[in-house]
Amino acid sequence: MDYRSWAEIDLEKLDKNIKKVFSYVDKDIFAVVKADAYGHGAVEISRYLDKNPYISKLCVATAEEGRELRDAGISKDILVLGGILPEEISYFNKYNLKPVISDFKQLSLVSELNCKGVHIKFDTGMHRLGFYKDSLPDIVRFVKEKGIYVEGIMSHFPSADIDRKLTEYQIKEFKEIYIFFLEKGFKIPFIHIQNSAGLVYKCDFCNAVRVGLLLYGEKPTDNFPVSVETVMSVKAKVILKKKLKKGDRVSYCGTFEASKDMEIGVVSFGYADGLPRDLSNKGYFLINGKKAKILGNVTMDMTIVDLTDIDVKEGDPVLIIGKDGYREIRFSDVARACNTIPYEIMCRISKRVKRFIKKGNVSDEREKAFKENSISV
Numbered sequence: 001m002d003y004r005s006w007a008e009i010d011l012e013k014l015d016k017n018i019k020k021v022f023s024y025v026d027k028d029i030f031a032v033v034k035a036d037a038y039g040h041g042a043v044e045i046s047r048y049l050d051k052n053p054y055i056s057k058l059c060v061a062t063a064e065e066g067r068e069l070r071d072a073g074i075s076k077d078i079l080v081l082g083g084i085l086p087e088e089i090s091y092f093n094k095y096n097l098k099p100v101i102s103d104f105k106q107l108s109l110v111s112e113l114n115c116k117g118v119h120i121k122f123d124t125g126m127h128r129l130g131f132y133k134d135s136l137p138d139i140v141r142f143v144k145e146k147g148i149y150v151e152g153i154m155s156h157f158p159s160a161d162i163d164r165k166l167t168e169y170q171i172k173e174f175k176e177i178y179i180f181f182l183e184k185g186f187k188i189p190f191i192h193i194q195n196s197a198g199l200v201y202k203c204d205f206c207n208a209v210r211v212g213l214l215l216y217g218e219k220p221t222d223n224f225p226v227s228v229e230t231v232m233s234v235k236a237k238v239i240l241k242k243k244l245k246k247g248d249r250v251s252y253c254g255t256f257e258a259s260k261d262m263e264i265g266v267v268s269f270g271y272a273d274g275l276p277r278d279l280s281n282k283g284y285f286l287i288n289g290k291k292a293k294i295l296g297n298v299t300m301d302m303t304i305v306d307l308t309d310i311d312v313k314e315g316d317p318v319l320i321i322g323k324d325g326y327r328e329i330r331f332s333d334v335a336r337a338c339n340t341i342p343y344e345i346m347c348r349i350s351k352r353v354k355r356f357i358k359k360g361n362v363s364d365e366r367e368k369a370f371k372e373n374s375i376s377v
């Protein structure tokens with residue numbers, strides 16, 4: 001059985017990216033694997049990270065995501081960034097998950113947990129989860145009274161990529177929070193605020209970072225000092241070639257009209273596979289190293305491309321995301337064209353796109369050889 005669309009996950013690149021992040025920050029790395037590891041496949045990515053010595057914890061968004069990893073045999077600590085809801089207590093216990101705590105309701109739930117520690121989150125400017133700083137005396141009283149083990153304190157940057165002033169203010173606030181705990185006699189093993197974009201800021205008092213985007217190979221800003229490689233490449237096929245006559249119109253609503261006779265191809269990748277419909281008439285794929293422009297509206301399962309000057313046979317692979325020779329389409333290129341962020345494009349690569357894990361150094365040309373060398377998710 002072959003696939004019409006598939007993604008290749010290159011663990012060697014993931015490994016390189018982790019090493020680069022580590023040599024840049026020299027702190028504990030918490031790998032963020034929420035949202036199916038940003039579309040890469042949380043189970044397979046986490047199985048690999050579970051054995052990677054640079055990764056000290058895994059972060060998911062929900063208890064259910066944590067359950068999936070435990071069921072797959074993952075043994076490292078799992079931090080649930082989205083916190084804990086009352087109906088999830090048994091899940092946290094059964095699957096040994098550590099919650100991020102954002103208010104006193106959640107803090108009271110913790111006494112029913114048999115987990116070995118919680119991370120307390122502070123809101124220093126994101127205005128999403130987290131306690132405000134003025135709760136500090138009450139938090140300290142509460143955790144001392146109930147004997148709750150605070151394994152970590154944390155905060156989160158909303159705009160480390162674009163707002164230096166706010167980010168530096170947040171670091172200052174978070175440092176005051178840290179010092180408050182210190183002065184109350186707490187020894188907290190993990191102090192963390194930095195995400196990928198936040199790594200460029202100096203946070204000497206912090207000893208861990210929570211990184212997602214960079215591990216998967218996208219820079220948070222164009223001039224980011226750590227260069228990383230895209231871990232996931234996304235592919236499909238030319239399933240049909242045909243000719244257009246001058247004046248023919250292509251796809252739903254006929255938004256492209258041929259200004260000359262031309263050759264086109266139907267590619268087995270549409271918006272149900274995760275291709276933004278925004279790319280209609282403006283994006284392109286790579287076929288045999290050449291740019292094949294998208295013609296007309298992207299459809300649910302297929303997209304039509306211009307094959308003018310492209311030497312290709314039916315059945316040949318098409319690169320949706322990835323590198324071919326000196327040309328590359330990155331998640332950030334697609335995101336820019338659609339006025340969104342690479343995170344969204346990664347997460348949108350759908351379940352229909354079969355994931356293959358690439359373990360060794362296997363040539364891209366030989367899909368078959370590649371598949372025999374890989375394990376499927």
Ligand SMILES: *Cc1c(COP(=O)(O)O)cnc(C)c1O
Pocket residue numbers: 032034081156194195196197210211212213214
């Ligand atoms: C998703 C997330 C991260 C990771 O952010 P990246 O920009 O992908 O590095 C870190 N911390 C929290 C709280 C998150 O929700």
